[in-house]
Amino acid sequence: MSHLRVPVFATQVGMLAERVTQAFWxxxxxxxxxxxxxxxxxxxxLPIEIVWGFVVVMALALIAAAIWGARRFKMPKRAEALARVDxxxxxRPIAALADQQAIGAGDAASEEIWQVHLxxxxxxxxxxxxxxxxLRVASRDPYGLRYIALLALVVAFMFGSLWRVGSVADLGPTGGAAMASGPMWEGWVAPPAYTGKPTLYLADIPAGPLRVPEGSTITLRLYGEVGTLTVHETVSGRMGEVESASAPQQAFVVEQAGRLEIDGNGGAAWDVSVIDDIAPSVSITAPVEADANGEMAQAFVADDDYAVVSGTATIALDLDRVDxxxxxxxxxxxxxxxxxDLPMPFTGSRANFEETLIDNLSEHPLANLPVTVTFAVTDAREQIGVAAPEQMILPGRRFFRPIAKAVIEQRRDLLWSAENDRRVLQVLRALSNRPGDLFRNETTYLRMRHIIRQLVNFEEFGMNDDQRDELAQALWDLAIQLEDGNLADARERLERAQERLAEAMRNGASDEEIAALMDELREAMDDYMAMLAQNAEPAEGGTDQPDGGDGESLDVSRAELQALMDRIQELMEEGRMAEAAELMEQLNQLMENLTVTQGEGGDGPPTPGEQSMEELADTLRDQQQLNDEAFRDLQEQFNPGRGEQDGNQPQPGQGQQGEQGQGQGSGQPLEGGEGGQDGQTGEGLGQGDRPEGGAQSGDGAGGEGQGGTEQSLADRQDALRRGLEQLRSRLPSLxxxxxxxxxxxxxxxxxxMDxxxxxxxxGDLAEAIDRQAEAMDALREGMRNLGRALAENDMDQPDEGQGGQQGDVTEQAQTERRDPLGRQVGNTGQYGSDENMLQGGDVYRRAEELLEELRRRSADQARPDLELEYLKRLLDRF
Structure with a gap:
């Protein structure tokens, strides 16, 4: 039994720790x-009464806890440890070895069996x-008091000292005698909070050199008879009234290097050196940038040895450079x-950072004038770092219509000096002399006439600063309306309608409120689109609306936006507010991009990026067609001859094709896709790039049998994959x-695809359909990223949804793609479509009927396992 000695001893020691923990925690x-x-x-x-009361209570509690633990503690025995191991x-083999044979003693066979057992x-x-x-005592300490006490002790070790415990004895009547055996002074060095450095306890620091940050506060306490200990220091640089060197408590700030000495019994001395706090610095890192609306972006970098607290940019007129x-x-x-105010980082260190000052100062009197920009930053000690003044023309909004530019120039002159009021009045009168040649509508002309009448009135009776500011605001609004027509007002109404709808999403509005807000949004959208069309400049080429120009793009975008709004309303009425909010954000991005794409377009040759986008769109359409055919073949496996049995009722795989889709073989392409026009599936591979042996969509039609159809679809899938591989190798380097x-x-x-x-x-059609869906999702993601990359690299390829070539191609591809239920894939790129398959109130009833049918079929255990598995995936997805 010698092999049991080590585990039993280790177990006994563990039992000892266990019982000590449970008894004395x-x-x-x-x-x-x-x-x-x-x-x-x-x-x-604290008052001495409270301190001594605390000490007495804690001492009694310690005695009680020690007695309680001693009564419950029992030294573990070896037999107990042996039983626990057993x-x-x-x-329980150890106990069995100690047993005696009860019956059969003396019988050779029985004794032999007993020996084998042992x-x-x-x-x-x-x-x-x-x-x-x-060692767990959670059941005995449900509130975790032991952890709270341990945390307090750890904090005390970090920020306090064990020396301070002895100062309790100094509070008693024999405190003077106790002081003789312990320290008679205490001191702390507290660096400024912004340095992040800990407080130092002087009694723990040996005499000699001592380095402290500039601005640190030294606090000293002297105990015992007054005059026994004195303090001498030259680090504070105090020149005025100084407290007595023997004062019981002293505090001063370190401003310079010097010596700190506590003179007397048990005293010490330190040669203090100061860690200088360096002033911060700031500099401009790049030229100012500005967009057409006048929003400026100025990059800068700032640094400090600890942290920059704040900063400012001061913009002043550079009169010497004014024309x-x-x-x-x-x-x-x-x-x-x-x-x-300069922007500061919200997270991370402020010791060294790069930021960008972004602001729109188009309406400021200094806009478009020469200025000097001076950056300054401040640290926690209020030290200031100033950058060299930067000369620039303060960015402002750019106006392109001559009439708008003239109005803005008069506004600038009026803000330059009130003496220009007569000159401004004369120029505005000249502009309004022949309104038919300059003003697009009567509203802007009447607004200018009102401004002229105000100027006439001010010229007669005088003009104060508030009136001049009011007049400048009126001129600004007039210039904006002259530049954009009514587009700005339409855009403002659209944003207001979008904000109200977003608020309704957050507050859970009723169906009636949602319908009213959606009507308001549609009306504002129509007005905004009309203003876009009215303000769009004719494309180059001699005609106002060339083929493929803005007119077509605008019509397509209008239909797409209407479908997107229908989908938002549907999701809100179903209570799916998160999805509705996501689509609302996409709608906002589409509307922002529409203001950029006006006036673009043309009939020139496509760039390499545009060609790649077109080929990807064709590949995506062909993959969708293969997916549709595979789905119809799967339906044919489950329900042979279903098309003849169901008569004229459209099936999920047929969508909106109606009677045209009935009676087609499983290999026939869907109606509505370009692939259905010539039977080709490799259009997405580019001209001349389709691999040899690529199958036609007519291959494997219903007459060839099921096995031939699957083989044909596999060959076409392989051809499509090889074509995508070639297309990827020809992508432009981005x-x-x-x-x-x-x-x-x-x-x-x-x-x-592979x-x-x-x-x-x-022959696993269900698995193939799932993989084809993954391929289509990856293709759509690739198109989005490719469009974004082309836009970032200035290759005349706008980002997704901006109405350029990518938008036209992807819209065309999305219009022609249908899911297995015959629905078009909507603007979100997800199955479910923005298209209303049923108009009116029947849409919800029909959706419920389809779900009930799916549930009924999935509950029929007589159906093939493959069909049941597919129905389950459909129910999980939809």
Whole structure:
């Protein structure tokens, strides 16, 4: 039994730790809770009565906890440890070895069996291992008091000192005698909070050199008879009234290097050196950037040894660089410098960072004038770092219509000097002399006449600053309306309608409120689209609306936006607010992009990026066609001859084709796709790039049998994959993250196509359909990233949804793609479509009927397992 000695001894030691923990955890908790406040020095600031009351209560609690633990503690015995080890072994072999044979003693056969039994138990006992002790006391301490006390003790060790506990004895009547055996002074060095450095306890620091940050506060406390200890220091640089060197408590700020000395019994001295706080610095890192609307972006970098607290940019008129002609020839009225707050990082370190000041100052009097921009930053010690002044023309909104530019120029002259009021009045009168040649509508002309009448009135009776600002605002609004027509007002109404609808989403509006808000949004959308069409400039080429120009793009976008709004309303009425909010964000992005795409277009040759987008769209359409045919073949497996049995009722695979879709073989392409016009499936591969042996869509029609159809679909899937591989190899080199993501997405599409081909060759149509769906999702992701990469690299390829070539191609491809239920894939690129298959209230009833039919079929266990599995996936998805 020697092999049991080690595990039994280890188990006995563990039992000892277990019983000590369970019996004395209250004692340790109370001890930690007593030491923590004393180490932090609470006794030095609290009344002596409270301190001694706390000490007495804690002492009594410690005694009670020790007695409670001693009564419950029992030293573990070896027999108990042996029994615990034995209980972890199967069959308790150790106890069996100590048993005596009860019957059969003296019988040779029985004794032989008993001996074999003992040998087996001995063999089992050799597997004995030490049993881990149970040190958990959560059941006895449900509130975690032991952890709270331990945390307080750890904090006290970090920010306090064990020396302070002895100061409790100094509070008693024999405190003077106790002081002789301990420290008679205490001191702390507290660096400024912004440095992030910890407080130092001087009693723990040996005499000698001491480096502290500039601005640190030194606090000293002297105990005992006054005059026994004195303080001498030269680090504060105090020149005025200084407290007595023997004062019991002293505090001062380190401003310079010097010496700190505590003179007396047990004193110490330090040569203090100061860690200088360096002033921050800031500099401009790039030229100012601005967009057409006048929003400026100025990059800068700032740094400090600890942290920059704040910063400003001061913009002042550079009068020497102003072209003093026309309205700027007179002396300007005083223009106060414009002070902007610099953006600071919300997270991370402020010791060194790069940020960009973004603001739109188009309406400021200094807009489009020479200015000097001075950046300044401040640290926590209020030290200021100033960058060299930067000369620039303060960006403002650019106006392109001559009449709008003239109005803005008069506004600038009026803000330059009030003496220009007569000149501004004369120029505005000249502009309004022949309104038919300059003004698009009567509203803008009447607004200008009203401004002229105000100027006449001000010229007669005088004009104060508030009236001048009001007049400048009126001129600004007039210039905006002259530049954009009514587009700005239409855009404002559209944004207001979108905000109200978003608020309704958050507040859970009723169906009636949703319908009213959607009507308001549609009306505002129609007005905005009309304004876009009215303000769009004719495309180059001599005609106002060339084929493929803005007129066509605008019509397509209008239909797409209407479908997107229908889908938003449907989701809101169904209570799916998160999805509706996501589509609402896409609608906002579409509307923002429409203002950029007006006036673009043309009939020139496509760029390499545009050609790649077209080929990807064709590949996506062909993959959708293969997916539709595979789905019809799967339906034919489950319900042979279903088309003849169902008569004229449209099936999910036929969608909106109606009677045209009935009676077609499984290999016939769907109506509505370009692939259905000539029977080709490889159009997405590019001209001349279709691999040899690519199958026609007519291959494997219903007359060839099921096996031939699957083989034909597999060959066509392989041809489509090889074509995509060739297309990917011809993609233009696009640096950046978007280009890499596009390539990865197309590689994923190839892999999914390869898996779909293998499933088709194995006859697993359900698996093939799933893999084809993955390929289509990856293709759509690749198109989005490719469009984004082309836009980022200035290759005349707009981002997704901006109405350019990509938008036309993807809209065309999306219009022609249908899901297995015959619905068009909507603007979101997901199955479910924005298209209303049924108009009116029947849409919900019909959807419920379809779900009930799916549930009924999935509950029919007589159906093939393959069909049941597919129905289950349909129910999980929809």
């Amino acid at each position: 209250p004692f340790w908790t109370i001890l930690f809770a007593t030491l923590a406040p004393l180490m932090m020095g609470w006794q030095d600031s 209980s972890r072994l199967p069959g 040998e087996r138990m001995a063999a089992r006992s050799r597997d004995a291992k030490a049993v881990q002790p149970d 003093r002609r026309f309205g700027l020839a007179v002396a300007p009225d005083p223009i106060d410098p414009l002070i902007l 640096p950046g993250e978007s280009g890499e993501e596009a390539r990865r997405a197309l590689e994923q599409a190839e892999d999914a 898996e779909a081909e293998n499933a088709l060759r194995d």
